[in-house]
Amino acid sequence: MKLILTEEQQFLKDTAQSFARDKTPVTHFRELRDNENSQCWDESVWKEMVELGWSGILVPEQFGGSEFGMAGISVIMQELGKTLTPSPILSTSVLGVSAINMLGSDEQKENYLPKIVAGELTTALAIDEGNHHDPFAIDATAVLDGDEWVLNGKKVFVVDGASADSILLVARTSGKSGESNGISVFVANKDSAGLDITKISTADSRNYANIEMSDLKLDQNALLGEQDLAGETLEKILDLGRIAISAEMLGNTEEAFEVTVNYLKERKQFGVQIGSFQALQHRAAKMFCEIELTKSAVIAAMHAADENSNELERLSSLAKFQAGETLHLVSNEAIQMHGGIGVTDEYDIGFYLKRARVVEQIFGTSEFHQARYADISGF
């Protein structure tokens, strides 16, 4: 496994870089926020991404996708992360596609995947129920009643849950909370009776929802794959999500760092550029080192996913951990090094801090992944 990009992946990265720079600079996100856009992402921008084929990067060719893999979609997310570009790419093109493709029957794939590729369907994965990510702590239940599934329970902090056309609901069909066995995944239309979706307002001004299921009735086709057996696959789907979001976080970090280093070269106090002060230089140099480590962890993880490596879990946790630690550090230092201007809403750097803390939480904090890494490694 070489830790570099192929020509194809580099091309995707370059395309995404131009896209983000030209179509969705940070001002794009600011406008969405200021206008209180209800879904927090722009339909026409998503349409353009779909036209570039980004919705179908993980979709098999037979369903209209390109199969460019996790490396392909990760480098796109990295570039979009630089300008804080909101889109349903994570919830739909990574999580939705992976869940349907890895769990679903041929008929289900045929039903959903081409629609996702065409931009006609967006999805959200509803998994967490508590204040912290804990993938098997599932209390929501699904019970078969005649030829219908009946779902009850709640889901919180569902990424893109406030806009998705279909919600992928993780529910327990047997066993008890904490067990991997007994977990099943269902697809429900957002307008289903018994499905109550409430948009929540978060510091990063993105799209999240809390979801209540009260006797939500779904037909048998709504079950993705087999009953009780989704747990292990779900872990893999989450690992892909973790890698993709780590790539986005790397992009957030790179941009926040670059803006900050440039500021150190421009800003003058005491008659000199503040970047000439060693107290700031050494902190910047240490951030540089951590960013280099993050790049390596992310690229290793995305290649591991594409090569179906048995190191996937460990590398996915390493990537999310390292991306989280580094973004945490850089987002704090970026504010401090900007001084007063850094804490104003008018200046963009604060957006990176607000976004940072949210993505650090999604699919497990650094502490979560540190514990997971230790367990897998046998420490």
Place this chain on the structure above:
Amino acid sequence: MEHLEQFRQEVRDWLDENCPPSMRTPLVPEEEVWGGRNAEYVNPESKLWLERMGEKGWTAPNLPKEYGGGGLDRDQTKVLHQELFRIKARPALNSFGIWMLAPCIIEFGSEEQKREHLPKIIKGEIRWCQGYSEPGSGSDLASLSTKAEDMGDHYLVNGQKVWTSYADKADWIFALVRTGPKEPKHNGISFLLIDMATEGVSTKPITLISGKSPFCETFFDNVKAPKENLVGVENSGWTIAKKLLQHERNFISNFGLAGGGTGSGADVVNIAKKYLGEANGQIANSAQRENITLHKMKEHAFGLTLQRSGDEGAKASAASSMFKYYGTEHNKDRYELMIAAMGNKGLGWTNEGFSDDEQAITKAWLRTKANSIEGGTSEVQLNVISRRVLDLPN
């Protein structure tokens, strides 16, 4: 690729035939090979292994064949290393000559110097040491004051070097000397090769906080060094000095990560399980387990970064400062974690009450403190990253 696999087979066949059996067993410190005029071989197979590898040029696989090197390209060198690793072969030769000096002679030396020195370095016939630091010139190396006066056909060298590793065992020294006392400090330095057997050269070992060490002080008292031993142009030695430091940094950071160089190479997780005990197969103390996990994850990411740097084909550059900084700080951290996990067993000095391994870890812990000082302090590395990579102002 096919070509490469054919090369791999050739390497395998050659190693099968030529790597002596005892050279495939774990290295014991007293059998480490550094070569040189006065080398003593506890194990005769070490000598045989060096001669065979030296003849082949594989002690310096990527140096040109015409000067005795292996003449291998990057991929072939990697294959050779993989094959050596596969049979757990001991290093045939440890050599500052190969790691630091040879790349600089290739880049800056005269044709005569290449022909004279490179083959002897590669075969391990001449052992080199490095004369850089002085008592008054540590991080501010360019302030060095060992002077070399132009006496027509030779330089007359007077002054003192310090931290010269293995000076008491080396045959030659590559030294930075001041040839232009009136020039600005960086512009008056030359890179001079001096035979340690020359009259007026003397050495004295230095004892460290960790005990005995290979470090020495080296004194030059009216030493005559022929002019032909000047590398590059007079007063332009600083350029060579900086280049050599990059090679040194790469070497230290790689070595540090491998756990070598500083003694035991013991694995921190195994140490922790042994001295803290296990609970359900896990390190029993949860706080130390967390600290160790953090350390191992950083090590993993750092290892991937070294690999990525190789895959990208990056040349020795400012990135070497990052590797030196991170690798040495990480190595210090490892030993702090190890002695913490060992509790009072990590504090032994002699064998009264402590096993050999325990003492070795304690000594290695103390020795690692120099890792982030030697070869340019961590603070100097951070300066280099700030200026050369981030382009921050002076």
